Amino acid sequence: MNRSKYFEYIEAKLHILAHRIQTKGKLNILNLHLHSENFYLHFFNLLYSLKLSNLNSSNQNVEAIDLIDHENKMIFQVSSTCTKQKIESTLSKDIFKKYKDYRFKFISISIDATDLRNKTFSNPHSISFDPKNDIYDLKSILNDILPKKAETQNKLYEFIKEELGEEIDIVKLDSNLATIINVLSLERWDDTIGDDKLNSFEIERKIQFNELNDARDIIEEFCIYYKKIDEKYTEFDLLGANKSNSVLNSIRKEYLTIKNKENKDKIFFTVIENVKNKVLKSGNLNSIPIDEIELCIDILVVDAFIRCKIFENPKEYKYVTTG
Structure with missing residues (x-):
């Protein structure tokens, strides 16, 4: 340790x-x-x-x-x-x-x-x-x-x-991470809720820029849920200032502690694993099947990747289109 x-x-x-x-x-x-x-x-x-x-x-x-x-x-x-x-x-x-x-x-x-x-x-x-x-x-x-x-x-x-x-x-402490997982676990996740404003070309640029090969599949699979996560964060912030920021910063903290220690793909999957451990140790986590918890965490970490919270951004990176 x-x-x-x-x-x-x-x-x-x-x-x-x-x-x-x-x-x-x-x-x-x-x-x-x-x-x-x-x-x-x-x-x-x-x-x-x-x-x-x-x-x-x-x-x-x-x-x-x-x-x-x-x-x-x-x-x-x-x-x-x-x-x-x-x-x-x-x-x-x-x-x-x-x-x-x-x-x-x-x-x-x-x-x-x-x-x-x-x-x-x-x-x-x-x-x-x-x-x-x-x-x-x-x-x-x-x-x-x-x-x-x-x-x-x-x-x-x-x-x-x-x-x-x-x-x-x-005795476990409550966490905003667990709260948002509780919320997301109630959602239906399928490929019909894609986001038209999400710039797939830019996301591909960021994947290549960070040399993410093994992680590419999971990013491409779950990036379509950006709009849904954005809506949930907006609702979450109605419960108190900086609720969504605390979740994103918690994910970012896990990334920063290991960003220079492993190859890029391993870093990505280690962030997912560390976030999962945080959630499982939270006192306010509902009784949710582990595979559903893992699905929600995968979606959250991919969303944090899209939002510039983890990994480096290529020049003039813009993950959503205007209009």
């Missing part, structure tokens, strides 16, 4: 953990929260080279403080609640009198905390606390992981795989 795959795995697992915390019932949230404390204890020790321990393991339910690093003089609160009121309530606790020379840090385990970093907080005990640098959330943590060397990302990957790999795989 290369560095980018380590990061993608870490990113997916942290998103899933946050999703699980947000949707868990009240009866189970306490156990999940305690698990999150211990998870972030070891995770932050690896990521930031800290020496955190769980204060609650020796003193049950210590108010305001969950994790502590005596050597680096840091105290952390791990919380599924992420509000200004929550942090100010924490900072007001008398226990902070014991830690005057420590720095307070807050970890939001399920909610984006971007807005909180620009706020001013009441801090009656004047403990060191800089909201811009001392409030962590999923986005900020991932930004810290991304530039790390492969060795560090590998250690984080192995830790997360051991902690969350099996148990949390039952």
Whole structure:
């Protein structure tokens, strides 16, 4: 597994953990929260080279403080609640009198905390606390992981795989890719829905330009559905801004990660396979026969090829005619 795959795995697992915390019932949230404390204890020790321990393991339910690093003089609160009121309530606790020379840090385990970093907080005990640098959330943590060397990302990957790999795989994230596949699976696909405006000469130029020999058959077979896909994307965008763009960009991302690694035909079929894997891992995929899923993905990837999202375009490439 290369560095980018380590990061993608870490990113997916942290998103899933946050999703699980947000949707868990009240009866189970306490156990999940305690698990999150211990998870972030070891995770932050690896990521930031800290020496955190769980204060609650020796003193049950210590108010305001969950994790502590005596050597680096840091105290952390791990919380599924992420509000200004929550942090100010924490900072007001008398226990902070014991830690005057420590720095307070807050970890939001399920909610984006971007807005909180620009706020001013009441801090009656004047403990060191800089909201811009001392409030962590999923986005900020991932930004810290991304530039790390492969060795560090590998250690984080192995830790997360051991902690969350099996148990949390039952929770899947929704994807716009799966949503559009659900929509397309209800369509009838036959050669009577061709598009008169599609410029077959230009598509042939792009096939030749990219030296696609084995992929030619699948492109020629499914390019006729461009108009139908265009209609579905238009309907899809009524559900929210950039819905169709997110699908096309997801396909493009798969292409960009392998564009220089294989011969052109293999790249094309690998994109199809990788997109299929993404769709099958989505939590919102309907119960659809695998051959129908594969048909819809073939059509989507060919459409992305026509729309200039994958592979290089020949000079002055125009895939639809005017008029």
